[in-house]
Amino acid sequence: MQPILKINLTRGxxxxxxxPPAWEQEYLGGASLAARLLYSTLTRELDPLSxxxxxxxxxxxLSGTAGPTVGRFVVCGKSPATGxxxxxxxxxxxxPELRFCGYDGLWITGKAEKPVYLxxxxxxxxxxxxxxxxxxxxxxxxxxxxxxxxxPGTHVLTIGPAGENGVLYANLMCDHGRAAGRTGLGAxxxxxxxxxxxxxxxxKPPVASPEKYALLRSEANHILxxxxxxxxxxxxxxxxxxxxxxxxxxxxxxxxxxxxFEGAGxxxxxxxxxxxxxxxxxxxxxxxxxxxxxxxxxxxKRKGPEYETIVSFGPNLLNDNLASITLMGxxxxxxxxxxxxxxxxxxxAFHLFEKGIITKRDTGGLxxxxxxxxxxxxxxxxxxxxxxxxxxxAKGSRRLGxxxxxxxxxxxxxxxxxxxxxxRALSGMSLVYATSPRGACHNQSDYFVVELGxxxxxxxxxFYERQAGAEKAANVARHQDWxxxxxxxxxxxxxxxxxxxxxxxxxxxxxxxxGEKELFKAGERAWNLKRAINHRLGLTGKNDILPKAFLEPYxxxxxxxxxxxxxxxxxxxxxARGWDQETGKPTPEKLNDLGLEWVEEDIWKT
Amino acid sequence: xxxxxxxxxWLQALHIKINSDEHYAKVAKNWEGDMxxxxxPSGPLHERIIYYLDLWHGKCRKTEVLKDLSSVQAxxxxxxxxxxxxxxxxxxxxxxxxxxxGKLQVQGSMVYMMRNVPTVLxxxxxxxxxxxxxxx
Numbered sequence: 001m002q003p004i005l006k007i008n009l010t011r012g013x014x015x016x017x018x019x020p021p022a023w024e025q026e027y028l029g030g031a032s033l034a035a036r037l038l039y040s041t042l043t044r045e046l047d048p049l050s051x052x053x054x055x056x057x058x059x060x061x062l063s064g065t066a067g068p069t070v071g072r073f074v075v076c077g078k079s080p081a082t083g084x085x086x087x088x089x090x091x092x093x094x095x096p097e098l099r100f101c102g103y104d105g106l107w108i109t110g111k112a113e114k115p116v117y118l119x120x121x122x123x124x125x126x127x128x129x130x131x132x133x134x135x136x137x138x139x140x141x142x143x144x145x146x147x148x149x150x151x152p153g154t155h156v157l158t159i160g161p162a163g164e165n166g167v168l169y170a171n172l173m174c175d176h177g178r179a180a181g182r183t184g185l186g187a188x189x190x191x192x193x194x195x196x197x198x199x200x201x202x203x204k205p206p207v208a209s210p211e212k213y214a215l216l217r218s219e220a221n222h223i224l225x226x227x228x229x230x231x232x233x234x235x236x237x238x239x240x241x242x243x244x245x246x247x248x249x250x251x252x253x254x255x256x257x258x259x260x261f262e263g264a265g266x267x268x269x270x271x272x273x274x275x276x277x278x279x280x281x282x283x284x285x286x287x288x289x290x291x292x293x294x295x296x297x298x299x300x301k302r303k304g305p306e307y308e309t310i311v312s313f314g315p316n317l318l319n320d321n322l323a324s325i326t327l328m329g330x331x332x333x334x335x336x337x338x339x340x341x342x343x344x345x346x347x348x349a350f351h352l353f354e355k356g357i358i359t360k361r362d363t364g365g366l367x368x369x370x371x372x373x374x375x376x377x378x379x380x381x382x383x384x385x386x387x388x389x390x391x392x393x394a395k396g397s398r399r400l401g402x403x404x405x406x407x408x409x410x411x412x413x414x415x416x417x418x419x420x421x422x423x424r425a426l427s428g429m430s431l432v433y434a435t436s437p438r439g440a441c442h443n444q445s446d447y448f449v450v451e452l453g454x455x456x457x458x459x460x461x462x463f464y465e466r467q468a469g470a471e472k473a474a475n476v477a478r479h480q481d482w483x484x485x486x487x488x489x490x491x492x493x494x495x496x497x498x499x500x501x502x503x504x505x506x507x508x509x510x511x512x513x514x515g516e517k518e519l520f521k522a523g524e525r526a527w528n529l530k531r532a533i534n535h536r537l538g539l540t541g542k543n544d545i546l547p548k549a550f551l552e553p554y555x556x557x558x559x560x561x562x563x564x565x566x567x568x569x570x571x572x573x574x575x576a577r578g579w580d581q582e583t584g585k586p587t588p589e590k591l592n593d594l595g596l597e598w599v600e601e602d603i604w605k606t
Numbered sequence: 607x608x609x610x611x612x613x614x615x616w617l618q619a620l621h622i623k624i625n626s627d628e629h630y631a632k633v634a635k636n637w638e639g640d641m642x643x644x645x646x647p648s649g650p651l652h653e654r655i656i657y658y659l660d661l662w663h664g665k666c667r668k669t670e671v672l673k674d675l676s677s678v679q680a681x682x683x684x685x686x687x688x689x690x691x692x693x694x695x696x697x698x699x700x701x702x703x704x705x706x707x708g709k710l711q712v713q714g715s716m717v718y719m720m721r722n723v724p725t726v727l728x729x730x731x732x733x734x735x736x737x738x739x740x741x742x
Contacts, residue, residue: 228708235716243720244702270721453703463703496708 001029001061002104002206004037005125007118009192010051010110014125017107026595028488028506029060029104031087032526034076035533037107039599044538048080048184049166049191051111057098057157057197058105060489061509064096064205064284067217068224068501069492071096071284079183080191081168081341081396082415082439084534086183089443089490090157091283092175097155100201108194117158117196119149123203130195134164137334138173141196151200158196159186160336162384166190167394169341169417173333177291177303178283181338183416183438208511216504220497225287229454229496233290234280238307238494239269244452245307246315248466249558250425253315254370255347256411256418256549259557263320267310271322277304288494296323305329305339308442311420312343317350318371328376335384341396344417346379348397348410349389357406363389411547413440414539423550425559426451426466430566431476431573434544437530445480446493459499459516469565473572481523488526525594528586531579532596535603541584544570610739611695612645612655612688617669619736620659624666630732631664634725638662639681639718642672643691650741651688661729682714688741694730695737701730 001024004017019033027033034056041054055077062070073095079086098106102123115130128148133141138160145156155175163170163186170186171179180186189195207213224230232240245251246264253261265271272292278301281291292304305313305322309329313319332339352358353368360367366389368375382390392400397417401410411418416439423430428447433440442448455463461479464472485502486493499516507514534543546566554560574581578590591600609619624630640660647653658678660668672678686694690709693699702723704710712719719726 228705228710228712231712232706232716232720236720240716240720244723247723268720270717273717274721449706453700453706455703455707463700496706 001059002099002102004058004105004107005103005120006107006109007125008110009108009112009116009127009194012112012127019104024061024510025512026522027526028485028510028522029063030058030488030490031074031076031089032484032488032522032529034058034074034087035085035526035529038076039529039533042078042085042533042537044536046078048078048083048086048188051192052109053078053188053191055108055185055188055192055194056105057108059095059099060491062489062491062505063104064099065207065213065217065509066285067213067505068220068497069283069286069288069495070489071286072490072492073098074487074490075172075180075185077185077188078537079185079415079438080166080187081184084414084439084537084539085437085530086185087438087487088171088180088182088185089487090172090174090178090180091286091492092155092178093284094155094157094174094178094199095490096205096284097153097199097201099205100203101199102201102203106197108192110192112193115193115195117145117194117198119198121149121151121154121200123201133195135161137161138336139176139334142174142176145196145198149198154198154200156196156198158336159189159194160334160384162335162337162394163187163190164195165384165386165394167337167383167386168396168399169338169345170336171338173336177333179333179338182340182441184338186336207509209508213505213508216501216508220501220505221287223501224495224497227496229494230288233288233494236269236273237290237292237304239272239292239305239310241307241452242268242310243270245421247558248425248452249554249560250422250448251311251315252420252422254318255316255351256422257351259554259560261315261318261320263318264315266320267314267322267325269307272304276322276326283492286492288492290494294326296326302326302330303333308419309339309343312339313376316343316347316420317376319373319376321373324373324377328380331377331380335380337380337384340419341417342380342383344411345383345393345397345400346376348400349379349393351409352401352404352406355409357404357409362404408548411549413545413547414543416440418547421448422559423546423564424554424562427468427564427569428464428472428476430546430550430564431473431569432480434546434566434570435480435573437527437534443483443493444487445476445483447476447479450475450479454496467559467562467564470568470572473569474576477573477576478520480527481520484523484526485519488522521594525596528590528594528596529599531586532591532599532603535585539584541580541582544584609736610741611692611737612651612657612741614671616736617657617671620733621666621669623732623736624661624729627732630728633728634661634664637664637722637725641682641684641714642675642680644675644683644685645691646685646687648687648689682712682719685711685713692740695734695740697734701727
């Protein structure tokens with residue numbers, strides 16, 4: 001890979017950092033390599049919003065090569081929401097453009113005295129004043145910076161007011177509406193007075209065997225283009241799964257407390273396609289084009305919501321108005337806030353208000369009522385500004401619950417709000433949420449697609465009944481390792497792509513001679529390294545839990561009457577992982593097997 | 607009735623089943639669409655088989671065994687090898703799994719298909735319930 005540019009905003013200095021080749025071979029790139037690079041800097045004492053806190057933007061070895069769905073990058077650090085490992089990956093064109101600058105990463109520390117943005121143009125760094133842009137939303141900021149730089153082909157990654165104001169689930173946005181959404185890294189950027197990063201370049205990304213790679217990537221894209229799932233995502237977007245999800249009872253309603261919502265059918269990918277869809281959008285080199293372009297009554301074209309946003313502001317809050325959900329998604333995008341966490345936190349507020357735990361006295365007179373569209377929009381706006389009751393909402397559901405002495409009511413794991421794939425319908429998701437290195441997350445392993453049918457026996461990921469129990473634990477672990485490889489490359493998890501294709505691309509791009517064994521070991525190694533980081537940051541086996549809501553069955557809907565046998569499942573999962581049953585730590589034997597013996601002292605002896 | 611899949615008798619039995627199944631009639635009351643089911647040779651099946659089914663508002667209006675796809679237009683074309691389609695008929699391969707893994711290729715409107723998942727799954731149930739034997 002290419003060098004990383006290390007930038008200290010306090011001093012206004014930069015240095016070039018060459019990635020040790022051995023680390024590239026062990027971790028490939030993306031979030032896995034970021035974990036290795038950041039390992040020693042992520043300590044329990046580190047305040048994620050302090051100048052010392054790192055913010056690492058990193059590509060993978062395939063980024064920008066026009067391979068199958070590899071136009072992505074990751075942002076990593078320590079999460080202000082969870083206090084644990086933070087990673088978020090993002091599509092669009094920004095990552096490839098950074099590669100074209102001759103860098104594969106930007107490693108940012110320090111804090112600028114005044115708001116700044118960075119411009120990296122053909123490898124040359126400029127730190128520029130952002131006073132005139134500070135306070136602007138993410139869409140305006142992208143436009144203003146592009147206009148100011150006036151360099152055609154520039155791509156801008158920016159925070160919005162939420163990041164500036166320290167909302168703990170603030171995100172970073174690029175290429176209009178592409179988000180590095182989760183774990184609050186927008187707040188970390190804001191704490192550094194870093195508004196945005198503009199990139200532009202024309203360097204061709206390095207590939208070990210260019211001719212071989214070109215042939216393989218062409219074939220891979222050709223196959224991917226004709227795949228059923230590609231057609232599915234192209235035609236329906238990620239929200240295409242909503243109809244089936246509702247049918248199975250895996251789409252949560254009323255903050256995970258109601259199995260059926262009559263209006264759910266009004267807010268699906270198929271409804272969007274039938275009523276408001278006017279186009280699609282794609283990331284760099286992507287043949288899927290899952291992005292939605294919709295037109296509402298005002299006649300303007302805008303980004304259409306994906307599945308998580310639809311459920312977050314839709315059935316989760318008993319809202320069946322697709323146009324309003326679209327606008328709520330835009331409100332979050334412009335403010336630079338994660339839609340999953342925003343909807344989850346508002347859901348908890350509604351839930352606690354209904355139970356009488358939160359009252360009008362706490363909300364400043366606001367009445368929180370399910371399905372009140374105006375109230376949802378108002379809450380989003382005051383959250384981004386941290387104004388009034390929004391100050392509570394800006395801290396996320398765990399802290400909101402804690403404040404009102406109802407932490408157990410918050411549907412979150414380790415401080416990250418749950419995505420909208422209910423483990424009472426798809427039991428494997430209980431393990432995915434409980435053990436994800438960044439808190440409840442569906443992208444470290446989108447195991448729900450395996451539960452829905454997308455199993456792959458050729459890599460040992462089998463199809464189990466969706467409400468099976470401990471017998472699927474090893475299968476979940478295997479899938480996590482597989483998707484960790486995706487997050488290393490950085491490849492979109494929507495690509496239904498075969499292991500031999502991935503291996504061919506890696507070997508041609510990196511000059512390796514890997515087989516499936518080496519590939520999966522790299523995935524498992526990174527998964528365990530992130531686990532080790534979290535142990536260093538204070539995580540124990542007691543953190544691997546499910547929220548209380550999932551220990552109570554739904555009364556109706558497609559998953560009524562079932563709760564996952566979580567205790568048995570997590571024990572089986574630890575066994576499958578080679579983790580200690582008492583502490584949840586990877587055993588010394590497991591660490592040794594993965595070449596991670598160097599973390600043993602940190603997590604076992606201190 | 608002993609109905610072996612695939613055979614003209616099986617298709618006829620499916621026609622009768624769909625038109626007499628109350629649950630299917632209810633679930634599929636809004637379905638409007640005909641389809642080709644194309645079974646590609648594999649294992650003991652040596653020749654391609656094409657079935658045509660015209661499904662409309664919970665009933666089957668017409669079934670036909672075709673020689674090729676050129677004579678009729680249809681809203682959907684479902685294509686799979688004999689081996690994979692047989693597994694669906696036996697219930698050892700989940701139909702959604704078959705679609706998501708490409709074991710069953712789908713041509714036609716994904717929007718319509720996803721909008722009508724319960725109908726699709728109930729159609730498969732009807733197919734499974736009339737299949738008492740499979741070509742070996």
